[in-house]
Amino acid sequence: MxxxxxxxxxxxxxxxxxxxxxxxxxxxxxxxxxxxxxxxxxxxxxxxxxxxxxxxxxxxxxxxxxxxxxxxxxxxxxxxxxxxxxxxxxxxxxxxxxxxxxxxxxxxPGASAVLTALAVSGLPTDRFVFEGFAPRRDGERRRWLAELAAERRTVVCFESPNRLASLLAVMAEVLGPDRRAVVARELTKLYEEVVRGTVAELAEWARGGVRGEIVLVLAGAEPAVASEDDALAEVLARVAAGTRLKDATAEVAEATGLSRRALYDRAVAAKR
Incomplete structure (x- = not known):
């Protein structure tokens, strides 16, 4: 075997x-x-x-x-x-x-830097996604971050210590300076360090230079703030496009943070 x-x-x-x-x-x-x-x-x-x-x-x-x-x-x-x-x-x-x-x-089974960093991060662990190594080139990196902008799950990735400061700076630009993140450095080793803060704070910290093996843990996006009327309109538009009402309600509720039950009831009433 x-x-x-x-x-x-x-x-x-x-x-x-x-x-x-x-x-x-x-x-x-x-x-x-x-x-x-x-x-x-x-x-x-x-x-x-x-x-x-x-x-x-x-x-x-x-x-x-x-x-x-x-x-x-x-x-x-x-x-x-x-x-x-x-x-x-x-x-x-x-x-x-x-x-x-x-x-x-x-x-x-053995040690995992991904799971170790996630466990000590203090960020939600119930749902997460591992993204491997962050893209090196600026354009690819920005497109990658744009895709993660609405990601609700905690994101774990690897990065070179030489590129960490620039990655965090671009994260502050693309995702906003207040997105929470954690840098786990040299996990389980003598100089283990776990630094928590916003991406802007971490970018400033990393600017002075970082050594060792790095795991970066990024908080998921907060639910978008939307009015119930706008959310209802989105549900009805998805239903008109062929999505089942139950699925459309669940998707919009997940994206907005609004009550699935309330949206469903209003959508049923609107269709009568």
Whole structure:
């Protein structure tokens, strides 16, 4: 089978017994960086020296056939430099190929920078979306933020420390300076830091320079303020366009924050 093994995102003490046992018995280890993998094995006191196969952005597709064939005969363990493989790390193409070949894919769960940052952020965790790495180019970044302007769920993304200040400054422009956000830096490591505030406040803080691995957590958009009459007109327009009344009411209520029941009752009355 193919085993996706989550590794510590900083503190080696977070390595669980199952991960250690998996690495101690592995014969083939797919790794993002062989040097990082060797340090991990040494740091966990693992004497086992499995065959290391490099699986990164440049080599993954060239290694797929070999690793799938190996996984069909024995276990192949896949790790990234930190956290869970395939989550903004290599491995997705290999997983798809293994599934298509009928190879069992399982996981040894481990630390996740996404979930750790979300948990400590103090922002709503009941509904969230992970956006991977923020776009680098200004135009793409602004279009991406424009799409997130009305996103009601909490947004989690990664960013380079060198680009964090500029991202936060553009967020203040596109989303408004008062949108709440959290910067989680060096999670689980010695110099862990979690900074909370508005995007404008965080942009000012980051201007002085930031180091380390960054996870940015952005609060969801507040419901748009709308009059009930305008909302009712929108519901009726959607119904006229073919949307079921129940669905149209739910969609408009979600977008405006108004009562679904009240909108539905008014729409029924208006249609009589």
């Amino acid at each position: 193919l085993v996706l093994a989550g590794t510590p995102i900083g503190n080696l003490g977070d390595a669980g017994r199952r991960l250690i046992e998996t690495l101690e018995t592995a014969t083939v280890l797919g790794v993002e960086d062989t040097r990082v993998a060797q340090r991990l094995l040494a740091g966990l006191g693992i004497a086992n020296r499995p065959r290391l196969v490099r699986v990164d952005e440049q080599t993954e597709r060239a290694r797929i056939a070999e690793l799938v064939a190996l996984a069909a005969e024995s276990d192949v363990v896949l790790v990234s430099d930190a956290g869970m493989p395939t989550v903004s790390d290599p491995g997705f193409a290999l997983v798809r190929a293994a599934i298509d070949a009928g190879v069992t894919v399982t996981a040894v």
